[in-house]
Amino acid sequence: MPKRVDHRERRALIADALMRVAAEQGLEAVSLRHVAAAAGVSAGMVQHYFRTRDEMMTFALAVVRERNEARVTRAVAALGATPAPRTLLRTMLAELLPLDEERRADGRVALAFLAYTAVRPAVAAALHDETAALLGFVAGLIRAGAGERVDPERAAVGLLAVMEGLGIYLLGGHYPPATALAALDTQLDLLFGPGA
């Protein structure tokens, strides 16, 4: 094998540049040449690693999701062993909100992707599964923590919707971060009872 380079590293580098472009100028500005320029490489090299634009997009979406997963995993690990369900939930969901500039950038990309996949249902399947898994997990936590107060499944749908909606509002600059967090805590109060 000649000319050994780390294929995955290169792809990550390019995806990184893609993210910067998408976050700054929107997904529609993401082109082979733009991304190449942002990455400081030739357009041909981008094409070498992603043969089509769609391939690039799909990979970038996977990157965003992996980042989120890593963020959540790290934050949850910092809680120590066996945290209370409510604490665990609050940590996870707060970590998924675009509260700082880094997560805002990721959030913009994710939002653009949402609009992108709304027209290409095939691509949306991956998101679909992820939501279902997350939903099950959240429902389990609610069942463990809130007992008979609510239907865990329905409450989980609502809670995830709160998170998603707050994310949208944060990205749009409709609320400051503190307001979103307060709303999240209020929601958890409603589910688990106040002051837990």
Place this chain on the structure above:
Amino acid sequence: MPKRVDHRERRALIADALMRVAAEQGLEAVSLRHVAAAAGVSAGMVQHYFRTRDEMMTFALAVVRERNEARVTRAVAALGATPAPRTLLRTMLAELLPLDEERRADGRVALAFLAYTAVRPAVAAALHDETAALLGFVAGLIRAGAGERVDPERAAVGLLAVMEGLGIYLLGGHYPPATALAALDTQLDLLFGPGA
């Protein structure tokens, strides 16, 4: 004044075509020529009414918002005079969810716009004001109906977030309409007490 035509009507016709294109192929497919073709007119005419693409987009966003307002107004009017706060809220919010194909189409456009405005903060200002107004109204209803149970402002933020988030999930096909409505009702149960 020669050649009198209803300017607003023409613009609405074009905006209509824009909506169709955007809903079917995404906002990035919205071009002067595409919209013109969809409207069955010449590209020049589109250009006559909207000098730039951005102008077209901004107008289309206004159309979506007007449609939503009209839908809500009509649904609320059908409730008769002085409905209970919870009933009023449920009617309003359910009307804003993309539950049928017509509203799904509008929702896709709105979602694309969200991503669009996330990069052009100037355009987002209008949305900003609308959210603030809606928020105040919802908070008032919660205060009237739920009394001391919750902080109306925070609860209103959460409730609107639920609506927005459910909308996203519905557009992505993550949930069927019934699940979204159930989640909405669960949320209202949490705020107003069950069975009201």
Place this chain on the structure above:
DNA sequence: GCGTTTACATTGCAACTGCAATGCAAAGGG
């Protein structure tokens, strides 16, 4: 009837797009 204004059509163009094709350099294996 003339001129001005509005409505719309057509054409043109520079910029940009995704993508294929081609070319070359380097690094192994034989």
Place this chain on the structure above:
DNA sequence: CCCTTTGCATTGCAGTTGCAATGTAAACGC
């Protein structure tokens, strides 16, 4: 030492984009 494979650059091309410019037709004021 060649030769195949891989990494990357360059070029070319057909298609599309937004937008300006130019043209024509119609309707009104005078």
